[in-house]
Amino acid sequence: MTEVRVPTLGESVTEATVATWFKKPGDSVAVDEMLCELETDKVTVEVPSPVAGTLSDIVAGEGETVGVDALLANISEGASAAPDEDKDADRGARASEPAGTARAAGDAAPTSKPSTSDGGGETKVMVPTLGESVSEATVATWFKKEGDSVAQDETLCELETDKVSVEVPAPAAGTLSKIIAPEGTTVQADAQLAVIAGGEGGGAQPSKPEADEPPAEGKGSQYAQPEAGNGGPGRSDVEDAPSAKKAMAEKGLNRDDVQGSGRDGRVMKEDVGRALAAASAPRAEAEASKAPRAPVAAEDAGREERVKMTRLRQTIARRLKDAQNTAAMLTTYNEVDMTEVMALRNEYKDLFEKKHGVRLGFMSFFTKACCHALKEVPEVNAEIDGTDIVYKNFVHMGIATGTPTGLVVPVIRDADSLSFAGIEKAIAEKGKRARDGKLSMAEMQGGTFTISNGGVYGSLMSSPILNPPQSGILGMHKIQQRPMVVDGRIEARPMMYLALSYDHRIVDGKGAVTFLVRVKEALEDPRRLLMDL
Template sequence: MGESITDGTLAKFLKNPGDIVQIDEPIAQVETDKVTIDVASPEAGVIQKFVAKEGDTVEPGTKIAVISKSGEGVTPAVPSEKEKPEKEAPQPSHPAEKDSVDKQKPKAESAPVQEKSKAPSTPPPKASATEPQLPPKERERRVPMTRLRKRVATRLKDSQNTFAMLSTFNEVDMTNLMKLRSDYKDAFVEKHGVKLGFMSGFVKAAVSGLQNQPIINAVIDGDDIIYRDYIDISIAVGTPKGLVVPVIRNAEKMNFADIEKEINTLAKKATDGSISIDEMAGGSFTISNGGVYGSLLSTPIINPPQSAILGMHSIVNRPMVVNGNVVPRPMMYIALTYDHRLIDGREAVYFLRRIKDVVEDPRRLLLDI
């Protein structure tokens, strides 16, 4: 499962008892705190029976199924598994009867107490008056949280409890970046095989900002500050199972095409659930693009143990004053949430201004100004 994962939940079996499996063919899926892992068959044969059940917590080395190489004993294995619960089913009925008898006893003993307390008869009407206002239980569904969702919830709450989070905002005129994309999108696809998007521009802008303000790429460790001489950008990706953050390694050494290819590869893996733990480990800064869902403004939560996160939002045409004239411009609000224990407001504002300057005039990257 990886060094950072000690156990997981047996999500579902992909095969049934009696099915024929080949070597390395997935037979089950285990859901961990970060990703869903396929359990591959170590041998070719016929699944004789399942030892574990869906929903069980399993660790590396746990037996979950028995595979018969010869296929013998497969037919009786399924009924024998079904017979066990039938034989065991009547057993708990006896303790249940005892429980019902035990429950009746305290009721009888508590009856005199209830009769004594009958004097204030006002509480029952209050309860009966409020009960009809509650929605019926038949219209509710209780579904257990997935391990990924529980892990995300824990990490986000820990982030709020640990960091002194503060957000600063700015707005970006997307005119020049959109023109750059429009002018070279066909040539870019023809040469590099991927589309030119806005994310690569913001990653390059973030790299420039982190190089100008190294404290935002740093992190607190006890009483020390760890400065990183590398820039690994985590890209927040929403999937049906929850939020994952694949990492673009050494983004400072990449050009636009390298970044677009890496984002495209990681996004596909994250969506189909094939992304590995190693591809999500680490990261020194996160970019979250809520604009793809239509978000106009938000305050993103820091992805621990990082110290800051950049929030991108939707592009909206708004009236802006340019050279004394009011003209429509495609504008985007950007937000930086940062750990105020480590990063002062000045550094945060300078960083966000650098993002704005580079996105509004990408030629700055060529001239390094």
């Protein structure tokens, strides 16, 4: 077994992102054949195969961040090795490392497919990587039932986190023999979801740690050992009770979440019970602190339907309430005459779509106008960090998007440097991904200002709520013909109410009003955007 590791990336570069794998587990590779491509903040690095053989498994999947010398994959030299040979080779490679040497952080990263195999014709279906800061998910829907045949990469179930929905594909073809986590179950990262019988999946790993083969230490390891204890760093010589291992797997607990009471920190079954009780205590306390529900008449109770809130809806509710409790939120209003924008759009929309392959909408005009106004009133684009005000010299524009499961806010990064076409393409692409539930958490983080368009639903006026830690959000509304006085004459004009909600702790009334006036001016005379006026 030959390890493929991250090469030297260059002076001052300490990490990279795995951009593309050109090979998949099981593929034959030649010496110096390109295996994958890494991206750093400076250059793109190709990783060649050090030997000829078979790519046995991928340790760092696409999109993962890895450090210098982190393990990317393993190659079996010559013909594809049998499972026992893989295990022996891997054990020998680890045995050659100096005692007490910690393996690179990238070694513990999950494979590109969420599965493990015990070498006996069964493949475990595991919770895939959920993203940074997300440690659990809820099993929303199973698309297959026990006994069903499945094809490799066929979607088995869908998980819901507090930010995105995650589809879990079948790591191998076979029969879904057992569902371990049914619908509604909350599972931890790296918990087991199901078992597929009669299949062979890529990226197979031993289903449990061997006595002489300690599990990789890291956040993603279900049986990772704590660093502190009588057994020294990692306590690789301490074997947890089999009943405790089984209980942790069934309950989706990480080994790091359980404090062992046995000899040398050995985890016993009762330790798992105590960890579960400790985890449920805050939830019970939160339940007890909720305001009691008003009494319901008996004749009405039978006509009610109780549905558990999705994790996304719970997060939306919590964040909106936190925004009200934290920020000194205030809303100011203005109105804009959309005549010039609508005329410009009607004149060039066909030519724009023909050249750029995307429709010209109103959102690009509003995004441009907001970026223009934020340069003049930078506090609206800032945030509070303790006793500091952090001013952003860039605009990452959040575009609030309604989806079947709730409101999400994908972020268009560096919107202030994009063209009209670039903004429209980004909005169209991220909007589609949002509606399909395909947005990653990275695509919804880091926004500095938000635009919410309630007008698409017919809203005439509203007061949008801030998206913390941002200090401003612009509400767009329905365009409606209203009588306006123009040069002493009454004319019907397409008018829209604008609402700016802002954090009064750092944005004064003057700044808020100035921001709205600059947006109004830019939209009523779009030529100002071209001349930076």
